[in-house]
Structure formats: structure tokens, C-alpha cells
Amino acid sequence: MKILILNGPNLSRLDLREKNYYGDLTYKDLAEAISTKADAMGVEIEIKQSDSESELISWIHEAADKRQPLIINPAAFTHYSYALRDAISMLKAPAIEVHLSNPLSREEFRHTSVVSGVVQGTIAGFGVDSYLLALTAMQNLAK
Ligand code: DQA
Numbered sequence: 001m002k003i004l005i006l007n008g009p010n011l012s013r014l015d016l017r018e019k020n021y022y023g024d025l026t027y028k029d030l031a032e033a034i035s036t037k038a039d040a041m042g043v044e045i046e047i048k049q050s051d052s053e054s055e056l057i058s059w060i061h062e063a064a065d066k067r068q069p070l071i072i073n074p075a076a077f078t079h080y081s082y083a084l085r086d087a088i089s090m091l092k093a094p095a096i097e098v099h100l101s102n103p104l105s106r107e108e109f110r111h112t113s114v115v116s117g118v119v120q121g122t123i124a125g126f127g128v129d130s131y132l133l134a135l136t137a138m139q140n141l142a143k
Helices: 013-018 027-041 053-066 075-079 082-088 128-142
Strands: 003-007 045-049 070-073 095-099 121-124
Touching: 003 027, 003 053, 003 082, 003 128, 013 027, 027 045, 027 128, 053 070, 070 128, 095 128, 121 128
Parallel strands: 003 045, 003 070, 070 095, 095 121
Antiparallel strands: none
């Protein structure tokens, strides 16, 4: 089963964002690092990014229908999108929340995640490794 990896708003412009949190990493670098790790693990993945809440929700609905596992970085939607939370809670397979930075060490509005309560677990603060660790965790969950 293909693992769906979704990335939320502004993650396509990572290299133009706060250097102290995201460094010089481009979205292309991120996607390549995840694909390389998935290939090495023999895991099939599908990586997508959208700035639109509606598009992300449609993709999550499709994943629910296909019983597909999900790794998601909801970006700023993490902190306020009940719509995304409701969509994730309909999934039939495990979901893991990931963040490049550690939102708990940043501004107070980032300390709340409205999606954490409907995922298996959250991995945050390890840059690209947050996604790579999530791939390993997902593979173990599927065993
Ligand atoms: C982020 C953290 C969020 O607070 C922020 O809005 C993002 C990226 C991260 O990966 O560290 O866009 O999800």
C-alpha cells in the first residue's frame, strides 16, 4: 500500500522561509530525501503539497476511501483547521503528524495542534528526519 505524504501551505517555498527554522532546504530537497529513503526501505509513497485546505481535505477523503496510510505536515493548518482534523479522523489506516521545526519551541499560537488528537503520533523538530522517522514508524505500524 502506498503511503500518502501531504504537505500543507507554504511548504513549497521552504527555502524562502525563516532560515533559523528551515535552513536552506528546498521543497525539492525535502521530497527527494523522502523518496530516496522510501526507495531504500522498499516502501511506495506519493508526495503532494497544497496551499489549499479544500484540496488537502479532498486528498484525505480519497486516502480514507482507499484505506491509505497518511503522513501529514499540515503546516499552519495544524493550529486551527478543525476541517482538516475532521477529515483525518475519518481515515481507516494510521496517520502520523510531522513538523520540520518544533512548534512547541516557537510562538505561542503554534503550541496548539488541533490534529494531534486524531493521529497515531507526532514527530517534530528534526527537519527532514521528522519525515524519515515517520516512514519507519509507519512501516512498523503496518507490520
Ligand atoms: C511547520 C510548523 C508550523 O507551525 C508552520 O506553520 C509551518 C511548518 C513545520 O514543519 O515546522 O508552516 O509545520
